[in-house]
Amino acid sequence: MNKIKQGFDFSSSPKVDQVGINDRIARITARSIKKESKMQGLRMALNMIDLTTLEGADTDKKVMQLCNKAQHLHDSYPNLPSVAAVCVYPNFVKTAKECLKGSGINVASVATAFPSGHSSLKIKLLDTNIAVDAGAEEIDMVISRGKFHEGDYNFVYDEIAAIKEACGSSRLKVILETGELGTFDKVRRASDIAMEAGADFIKTSTGKISPAATLPVTLVMLEAIKDYYYKTGVQVGMKPAGGISNSKLALQYLMLVKETLGKDWLTNEWFRFGASSLANDLLMQIIKQDTGIYQSKDYFSKD
Amino acid sequence: MSRLEILKTYKIYIGGKFPRTESGRFYTPKNGDKALGNICLSSRKDFRNAVVAARSAFGKWSGATAYNRSQVLYRIAEMLEGRRAQFVEEIILQGSKKAEAEKEVNTSIDRIIYYAGWCDKYSQIFSAVNPVATSHFNFTAPEPTGVVSVFAPEENSLIGLVSSVMPIIASGNTCVVLACENMPLCAVTFAEVLNSSDVPGGVINLLTGKRSELLEHMASHMDVNAFLYTGTDKKEMEAIQKLGVANLKRIQLKDFSKIYSSEHETPYYIEDFLEMKTTWHPIEKIGATGSGY
Numbered sequence: 001m002n003k004i005k006q007g008f009d010f011s012s013s014p015k016v017d018q019v020g021i022n023d024r025i026a027r028i029t030a031r032s033i034k035k036e037s038k039m040q041g042l043r044m045a046l047n048m049i050d051l052t053t054l055e056g057a058d059t060d061k062k063v064m065q066l067c068n069k070a071q072h073l074h075d076s077y078p079n080l081p082s083v084a085a086v087c088v089y090p091n092f093v094k095t096a097k098e099c100l101k102g103s104g105i106n107v108a109s110v111a112t113a114f115p116s117g118h119s120s121l122k123i124k125l126l127d128t129n130i131a132v133d134a135g136a137e138e139i140d141m142v143i144s145r146g147k148f149h150e151g152d153y154n155f156v157y158d159e160i161a162a163i164k165e166a167c168g169s170s171r172l173k174v175i176l177e178t179g180e181l182g183t184f185d186k187v188r189r190a191s192d193i194a195m196e197a198g199a200d201f202i203k204t205s206t207g208k209i210s211p212a213a214t215l216p217v218t219l220v221m222l223e224a225i226k227d228y229y230y231k232t233g234v235q236v237g238m239k240p241a242g243g244i245s246n247s248k249l250a251l252q253y254l255m256l257v258k259e260t261l262g263k264d265w266l267t268n269e270w271f272r273f274g275a276s277s278l279a280n281d282l283l284m285q286i287i288k289q290d291t292g293i294y295q296s297k298d299y300f301s302k303d
Numbered sequence: 304m305s306r307l308e309i310l311k312t313y314k315i316y317i318g319g320k321f322p323r324t325e326s327g328r329f330y331t332p333k334n335g336d337k338a339l340g341n342i343c344l345s346s347r348k349d350f351r352n353a354v355v356a357a358r359s360a361f362g363k364w365s366g367a368t369a370y371n372r373s374q375v376l377y378r379i380a381e382m383l384e385g386r387r388a389q390f391v392e393e394i395i396l397q398g399s400k401k402a403e404a405e406k407e408v409n410t411s412i413d414r415i416i417y418y419a420g421w422c423d424k425y426s427q428i429f430s431a432v433n434p435v436a437t438s439h440f441n442f443t444a445p446e447p448t449g450v451v452s453v454f455a456p457e458e459n460s461l462i463g464l465v466s467s468v469m470p471i472i473a474s475g476n477t478c479v480v481l482a483c484e485n486m487p488l489c490a491v492t493f494a495e496v497l498n499s500s501d502v503p504g505g506v507i508n509l510l511t512g513k514r515s516e517l518l519e520h521m522a523s524h525m526d527v528n529a530f531l532y533t534g535t536d537k538k539e540m541e542a543i544q545k546l547g548v549a550n551l552k553r554i555q556l557k558d559f560s561k562i563y564s565s566e567h568e569t570p571y572y573i574e575d576f577l578e579m580k581t582t583w584h585p586i587e588k589i590g591a592t593g594s595g596y
Contacts, residue, residue, distance in 0.1 A: 293549065294351055296526035 010153040013192045014227070016184035016220055025215045028259075033251050039289050045250040046073070046282045047081035048268045049275055050108055050239070053088060053303070054115075054207065063092040067099035069303045074283050077290075083279060084268035085138060089114070090127060093134035108138035108173070112163060115177075115206035117142035121159060128166040139163070140173045142206060143190060145180045153193055160197035173201035173239055173272075178217045179209040187217055191224035201237035207274065212242025215252060222260040235264070241274025247285040250278060276303065312341040313487065315349060315511055316494035318356030319504015324349050324512075332485050334398045342487050345512035347520045350479060353508035354526055357450045357477040360505025365447045365475030369423035376419035376473065378500040380412050386496060387412075390461060390489055397460055397486040410563060411465040417568050418469040425474065425573045433581070440584040445577035447475035448553055449528030452521040454514060455482050456533040456559040460489035463559055467533055470572035472506055476529075479508045481521065487511045514539065522546035529576050533559035553578075 033041055051070050053062060063086075070083050085106035086096050096107045109131035113119035119127075128139055141163050147155040164172050174194040178187050194202050202221055205212040218240045225236045238257065244250060250273060257265050265271050280302075284295035312329070314321040326346035332339045343349075364372070383390070387408050394404035430444040451471050456463030460483050471478050482490030494509045510517070518539060522530055523546040530552050532543055540556050547554050555575045559567070 292523075294354070294520065294524040294526065296524075296550065299525060299550075 010157070010189055010193055010196075011151075013185070013189040013224075016188050016223075018184055021184060021216045021219050024219060025256075028215065028252055028255055031255065032248075033255070038251065039286065041251045041254050042247055042282050042286050042289065043081050044266065045247070045254060045273065046279065046286070047084060048271055049083040049273050049279050049282075050085045050087045050241075051083045051279060051303075052086075052207070052241070052274050052276050054110060058089060058092060060092065060095045063088055063095045064099050066303050067096055067105075069279075069301060070100065070105050071103050072301075073279065074287075074300060077283070077287060080283070080286070084272055087138075087140065087274065090131040090134065090136070093131050093136045097135040106137040107135060108140055109134075109136035110140045110142075110175075110206075112141040112159075114140070114142055114175075115208040117144050117177075118146070121162060124159070125162060125166050128163050132166065132168060132170050136170055138171045138173060139167050140175055140203060142175045142177060143194065145177055148181070148186070148190060148193075153189075156190075157193050157197045160194055160199060164198040171200040171237075172198065173203045173237070174199040175203045175206055175241075176221075177206055177209060178204045178213075178221075179211045184217070184220045187220045188224055191221050192228070195224065195228045195234075195236050199236060201239050201272070203239040203241055203272075203274065205240075205242040205274075207242035210243075213240035213244055213274075215249075215256060218253065219256055219260065222257065226261055229261075235270060237270040237272065238265070239272040239274055244273055244275050245277045246281050247278075250282065310338055310341050313343065313491035313511065315343045315345055316491070316498070316507070316509040317349065317353045317505075318360070318508065319498060321494070321498070322349075325352070330512075332487065334396065337396070339396060339486075339488055342491075342511045345481075345510040345517065347517065349510055349512075350517055350520050350524070353479040353510060354450060354524055356505040356508055357479050358526055360503055361447075361450060361475075361477045364472070364477055364503055364506045367475070369426065372473065372475065373419050373422035375501045376415055376422060376469065379496060379502060380415040380419065382496045382500040383408070383412050383415065383493075386492070389492060393488040393492060394460060397488060406563075407459065407462045411462045414462070414465050414568060415469055418473045418573070421470075421570050421573060422473045425570045425577075428570055429574055429577060429579070435583075438586050440586050441581065442584070443579050443581040445474065445574070446580050448576045448578050449476060450526060451476050451478040451529040451531060451576055452524070452527050453478050453480040453531045454518075454521075454533055454539075455480050455490065456562065457483050457485070458560060459483070459562055460486040461493060462562050463533065464490050464493060466559065466562060466567045467531055467557075468507060470570075471531065471576050472502075473573050474577055476576050477506045477508075478531075479510065479521070479527070481514060481517055482509055482511050484511075484513060518542060519546060522552070523549060525550045527552065529553040530555070531575070532556045535560070 053066050070086050073080050085108045087108040088096050090109045093109045111128040111131050112124040176190045181187050280300045324343040324345045325348050328344040329341045330344050390408045391404045433441040435441040522543040
């Protein structure tokens with residue numbers, strides 16, 4: 001099938017060199033960052049976190065608790081950076097907005113029948129509107145993976161474009177759910193479609209499917225962002241999400257971003273981690289760096 | 304033609320696996336001129352990884368039934384019995400006479416069985432029902448302390464290790480042990496025994512290396528709840544006590560020099576790493592017809 005949209009042929013996205021990608025990652029993971037650079041990286045990673053709760057069992061109180069955690073990461077250690085955003089379901093956006101008022105921390109909301117994305121466009125738009133109207137500065141949408149696998153790339157494109165329009169001034173993150181795409185080639189193609197359709201960020205996963213974010217798949221997406229930037233001059237952000245729970249891995253992601261896209265992407269405007277337990281691990285590492293003493297989870301608030 | 308001797312590399316034991324030290328370093332302890340083996344010189348990162356393994360093993364091990372823990376300890380003794388020849392040989396290699404070596408292995412096996420027997424009995428000894436003046440059923444029961452750092456005795460290899468570790472794990476604690484620096488062969492072989500018995504990975508983690516290098520981290524780590532020091536070095540003892548203050552570690556300083564003495568077979572060694580929990584349970588009435596329970 002050869003679908004063409006606005007002069008862009010989605011089926012002709014570049015093929016990905018899997019061996020090359022894995023080799024590149026192997027070299028990244030063999031390195032380690034020490035001392036001042038490590039400290040800087042840890043603080044930077046903390047500042048890039050979208051603190052997330054997306055459970056069926058979420059309640060207003062749970063969201064309030066998470067917002068409180070976002071604002072008071074570890075008060076006994078002063079001058080910590082804050083996280084970038086709190087990410088919740090649309091019906092909790094109002095609660096989160098109230099809790100985070102004046103804190104400078106954004107509210108992100110998943111929308112579009114998260115996590116499966118199986119619903120009509122009407123419902124998805126409504127879902128998005130609810131979140132935007134409640135004040136969400138960022139919308140995390142999922143693409144229709146079924147349609148994507150069927151080769152109906154126009155459908156996927158149109159849907160993203162429609163949601164982007166509904167977002168207004170809120171920034172749109174497009175979740176590809178790479179764990180369901182299967183191959184790097186498909187990840188690359190989905191990335192291209194999302195960016196062409198107006199995504200402000202592309203994001204790996206919902207966190208509900210395993211594998212979630214991995215370094216290789218992130219590299220494929222970063223390369224897509226780089227090519228898109230060279231082609232159009234438009235900067236697109238990246239958000240790996242799910243399964244990033246320790247500092248070492250977070251630092252490896254930062255290395256990957258720095259060496260693929262450069263330092264312009266090393267701010268929370270263009271790079272985010274979707275995570276919940278990563279924050280505490282970063283805090284523990286920061287304090288370990290500072291005091292030389294290995295830390296215990298017992299002394300850090302859960303959320 | 305003389306052949307080139309192959310010196311065994313003894314690896315460390317973390318989370319049920321036998322990795323080499325992440326530092327890649329090793330040392331070669333000697334008995335006279337005879338090299339004993341290539342031994343991992345563990346780094347603080349190996350210790351850090353071992354604590355993570357010990358912490359994640361704690362829930363399941365402390366939650367196992369006392370009867371089950373007893374069986375597992377007994378199984379260690381059985382497996383040790385099956386490999387006694389190797390242990391005797393290694394103890395001789397480290398400088399002991401044959402008779403001494405046999406005595407050390409025999410006593411070690413007996414001591415494991417001794418503590419296996421205590422697993423489902425210490426709690427009856429150390430718990431209590433307490434008389435109180437209100438209408439409460441008030442009782443105290445022991446719980447394991449958590450993750451324990453251990454300096455195994457320097458004077459001997461197997462018996463010291465067994466005598467220090469068995470009472471700790473009998474109650475459901477998990478531990479990270481630094482083996483004897485100059486005679487570490489049996490410790491690593493003992494880890495092979497643990498691995499082939501039913502002890503879950505992470506319950507006992509064995510490192511080899513230098514006390515001077517690891518003391519600071521083993522005593523200060525915030526996720527370690529207790530420390531067993533076996534020895535008599537005043538400076539080391541003082542350092543451990545100071546470093547352990549930050550998270551109020553339960554620190555036990557023990558002299559293990561008379562290792563064959565029966566003083567090392569006692570349920571109080573189990574009690575050293577127990578926390579007592581007292582529960583106030585409301586009851587309906589205490590009256591003429593007797594108590595509500």
